Amino acid sequence: MSQEVFDAIVIGAGPSGNAAAYTMAKGGLKVLQLERGEYPGSKNVQGAILYADALEQLMPDFRDDAPLERHVIEQRMWMMDDQSHTGMHYRSEAFNEDRPNRYTIIRAQFDRWFSRRVRDAGCTLLCETTVTELLRNESGRVIGVKTDRHGGTLLADVVVLAEGVNGVTAQRAGLREVVKPKDVALAVKEMHFLPQDVIEQRFGLRGDEGTVIEAMGTITKGMTGTAFLYTNKESISIGIGCLVDDFAKSNQTPYGLLDAFKSHPSVAPLIAGAEVKEYAAHLIPEGGYDAMPQLCGDGWLMVGDAAHLVNSVHREGSNLAMTSGRMAGEIIVRLKRTREPCVAANLALYRKALEDSFVLKDMKKYRKIPHMLDANRQFFDLYPRLLSQAAQTWFRVDGKDKRAKEGEIISAVRKARGVRGVIGDVYRVARAWR
Numbered sequence: 001m002s003q004e005v006f007d008a009i010v011i012g013a014g015p016s017g018n019a020a021a022y023t024m025a026k027g028g029l030k031v032l033q034l035e036r037g038e039y040p041g042s043k044n045v046q047g048a049i050l051y052a053d054a055l056e057q058l059m060p061d062f063r064d065d066a067p068l069e070r071h072v073i074e075q076r077m078w079m080m081d082d083q084s085h086t087g088m089h090y091r092s093e094a095f096n097e098d099r100p101n102r103y104t105i106i107r108a109q110f111d112r113w114f115s116r117r118v119r120d121a122g123c124t125l126l127c128e129t130t131v132t133e134l135l136r137n138e139s140g141r142v143i144g145v146k147t148d149r150h151g152g153t154l155l156a157d158v159v160v161l162a163e164g165v166n167g168v169t170a171q172r173a174g175l176r177e178v179v180k181p182k183d184v185a186l187a188v189k190e191m192h193f194l195p196q197d198v199i200e201q202r203f204g205l206r207g208d209e210g211t212v213i214e215a216m217g218t219i220t221k222g223m224t225g226t227a228f229l230y231t232n233k234e235s236i237s238i239g240i241g242c243l244v245d246d247f248a249k250s251n252q253t254p255y256g257l258l259d260a261f262k263s264h265p266s267v268a269p270l271i272a273g274a275e276v277k278e279y280a281a282h283l284i285p286e287g288g289y290d291a292m293p294q295l296c297g298d299g300w301l302m303v304g305d306a307a308h309l310v311n312s313v314h315r316e317g318s319n320l321a322m323t324s325g326r327m328a329g330e331i332i333v334r335l336k337r338t339r340e341p342c343v344a345a346n347l348a349l350y351r352k353a354l355e356d357s358f359v360l361k362d363m364k365k366y367r368k369i370p371h372m373l374d375a376n377r378q379f380f381d382l383y384p385r386l387l388s389q390a391a392q393t394w395f396r397v398d399g400k401d402k403r404a405k406e407g408e409i410i411s412a413v414r415k416a417r418g419v420r421g422v423i424g425d426v427y428r429v430a431r432a433w434r
C-alpha cells in the first residue's frame, strides 16, 4: 500500500506555523502540523504584545473567543540610568476602540486557542513529535520529513518550516546556517501575579485597559538589549534580553540583569508584593535583514522566527510570523488550485509577497540598525546617563539661574562625548534609520 502524501506539512505550532496551517486548511488542503511540545504553546515564550492587524487578516472574528489579556492604551518608552528613567509616555483614549490594535497575551493560552482554531479548520496536529530531518528525492526536492516517532517518515508536496529561532531542521538540511551569537538575543522573563485592582491602580487603568513599558539604558550594562514590562489582567510580564555575543563577552548573567531591573527604583514599586510564578528564557532573532536565510526552495518555505523575520527596533515578531505564515499558506493554496508544482520557481512568489508587504519593507528599512548599535555602545550607557544628568540639572530648583544650568548641561555633554561626537552620533542614527 502506498504511503499517504499530504498537501503540506508544517513544522511547528507557534504563530507562524499556525497561520500557515490555518490558511491552507481553510483553503481545502490536506495539512499535517507537527509540534515537538506537549501542546502548542508549551515551549513558547513571548512578552507578549499581540498586534491585532496580523491576526485579523486571518480571522476577523478572533476577538470573540481568543484569550486576550488587556488592550494597550498606553505605551511608555524609558531611557534608564541606575537611579532614574527619562520617559516618553503615549496614552490615548483613541485606543479604547471597538477593535483595539494591540493586546497583551499569555502565549501558552494564546497558542492553544490558535491551534484549536487551526484544527477546527481541518488541519491534523501531532504533538510531542519532533521533526529530525527533511526528506528529499533524487533531484534534491524536499518531499517530506522524518520524525522522532517510530517509523516516523511523512510525505508531503511541500514543507513549511515554522520551527522558530533555533531552526535545527533547516540547519541539518543545509537551508540555514547555525545561528550566530551576534544575531540573537537571549531574553529572560518572569510573570508576577497581583490582584487585578492593584494592577489597575498602579497603572491608572480601567477594565481591560493595559500599559506596556519598553526600556533601555544602563540596565543592560553596556550590552545591546532592552527590557520590558507589560500589564496582563492579573499579572505583570517583566523581562530583559541582550545579544548572546555580548553575554559571552561580559560577566553578566541574564537573571542577574533581570534581578537588577526588577529592583530598579522605577520598577520595584510597580511589582511590589507580587507572587512570581513563572520563569522562562528564549532566543530572539535580532540580526535583521542581513541575517535572514533563503526563504524558499524546491518543496519548502521558511516562515517566522525560523526565517529571522523580527523587527527588533519596534519589538515586533509575532505579527511578522503570522503574516509570513499566512502568505506562505496563500501561495501554496494558489499553486495547488492551479495544479502547479511546489518547486523553487513557483514558491518564489512567497518572497515576492513578503517584499510587497510591511514584512520585508520594514526588515530592509532597519537593515543597518544592528550594525550601527553594535559599533556604538554609547547609546546603551553614556547617553542614558547624560540624559538623566541633564534632566536632574534642569528640574532641580537650587538657586542657580537657568543660563548657568544650560551651560552645565552643555559642558557635561562636551566633556563626555564632545560636540563633534554628538553630531556624529545623530548623523549615524539618522543614516541607519532612513
Ligand SMILES: Cc1cc2nc3c(=O)[nH]c(=O)nc-3n(C[C@H](O)[C@H](O)[C@H](O)COP(=O)(O)OP(=O)(O)OC[C@H]3O[C@@H](n4cnc5c(N)ncnc54)[C@H](O)[C@@H]3O)c2cc1C
Pocket: 011, 012, 013, 014, 015, 016, 017, 018, 034, 035, 036, 037, 040, 041, 043, 044, 045, 046, 047, 048, 049, 050, 051, 129, 130, 131, 132, 162, 163, 164, 165, 168, 169, 187, 188, 189, 239, 241, 282, 283, 284, 303, 304, 305, 306, 310, 315, 316, 317, 318, 319, 321
Ligand atoms: C521574551 C520574548 C518577548 C517577545 N515579545 C514579543 C512581543 O511582545 N510581541 C511580538 O510580536 N513578538 C515578541 N517576541 C517574538 C515572538 O515571540 C516571535 O517572533 C514569535 O513567537 C515567532 O513565532 P514562530 O511561530 O515563528 O516561532 P515560535 O513561536 O518559536 O514557534 C516555533 C514552534 O516550533 C516548534 N518546534 C521547533 N522545532 C521543532 C521540530 N523540530 N519539530 C516540531 N516542532 C518544532 C516549537 O516547539 C514551537 O512551538 C518575543 C520573544 C521573546 C523571546
